Amino acid sequence: MDEKKKILVVEDEKNIATVLAYNIRKEGYDCDVAYDGETGLAMATEGEYDLLLLDIMLPKMTGFEICDRVRLVSQVPIIFVTAREEEKDRILGLETGADDYVTKPFSFKELMARVRANIRRSSGEVVKKRAEAAGGPIRIGELVIDRERYSVTKAGELVELSKKDYDLILFLAEHVGTAFTREELLEAVWGYDDYYGDIRTVDVTVSRIRKKIENDPARPEYLLTKRGVGYLLFDR
Numbered sequence: 713m714d715e716k717k718k719i720l721v722v723e724d725e726k727n728i729a730t731v732l733a734y735n736i737r738k739e740g741y742d743c744d745v746a747y748d749g750e751t752g753l754a755m756a757t758e759g760e761y762d763l764l765l766l767d768i769m770l771p772k773m774t775g776f777e778i779c780d781r782v783r784l785v786s787q788v789p790i791i792f793v794t795a796r797e798e799e800k801d802r803i804l805g806l807e808t809g810a811d812d813y814v815t816k817p818f819s820f821k822e823l824m825a826r827v828r829a830n831i832r833r834s835s836g837e838v839v840k841k842r843a844e845a846a847g848g849p850i851r852i853g854e855l856v857i858d859r860e861r862y863s864v865t866k867a868g869e870l871v872e873l874s875k876k877d878y879d880l881i882l883f884l885a886e887h888v889g890t891a892f893t894r895e896e897l898l899e900a901v902w903g904y905d906d907y908y909g910d911i912r913t914v915d916v917t918v919s920r921i922r923k924k925i926e927n928d929p930a931r932p933e934y935l936l937t938k939r940g941v942g943y944l945l946f947d948r
């Protein structure tokens with residue numbers, strides 16, 4: 713029933729493009745390839761793609777320029793493939809409208825994990841699931857997680873949270889009392905099912921949340937560590 717998602721690869725090194733397209737198709741996606749920036753931009757704006765994979769150094773137009781132009785008309789997920797540190801810095805600096813990047817040389821396993829995660833996020837499955845699950849507020853001790861307003865209050869006071877903070881609290885609240893590993897949380901909350909980055913992302917987020925919701929972040933009462941497993945939200 714699911715129609716095939718379609719990916720555009722813009723890459724001027726033909727052998728890399730060929731291997732990319734091969735791997736993408738093997739994963740069950742449709743794939744088109746453009747070998748220069750101008751053609752890539754034309755295809756990206758005319759075709760209906762679910763994700764763009766852009767090399768940065770391209771003939772006629774860089775991947776950054778393609779990204780800028782595409783962003784004027786579309787929110788399609790864009791992943792940059794970069795070989796250079798300064799390009800990576802620019803992407804990380806969020807001066808571009810990219811959603812993600814991989815650094816050459818990359819493993820296809822890593823790349824495909826990023827592709828899947830970005831497509832899943834953009835196709836709104838996460839949002840849909842949340843909407844389906846959304847009911848009334850969840851109350852845990854003094855915390856109230858309001859799924860309609862996407863907000864958390866503690867003893868009636870609004871807690872300032874980033875989107876990921878909120879997503880993580882909500883996920884744990886919907887499974888209150890159950891401990892999850894960092895890998896499980898990465899998949900559920902960040903959308904990576906094979907994340908080569910850093911599972912410490914989860915630890916950093918947990919510690920940030922604790923500063924906001926715990927009376928004493930060093931001795932948490934809500935967001936607990938389960939030794940040897942991971943994290944859970946606890947309701948006394």
Ligand code: CA
Nearest residue numbers: 724767769770
């Ligand atoms: Ca290139």
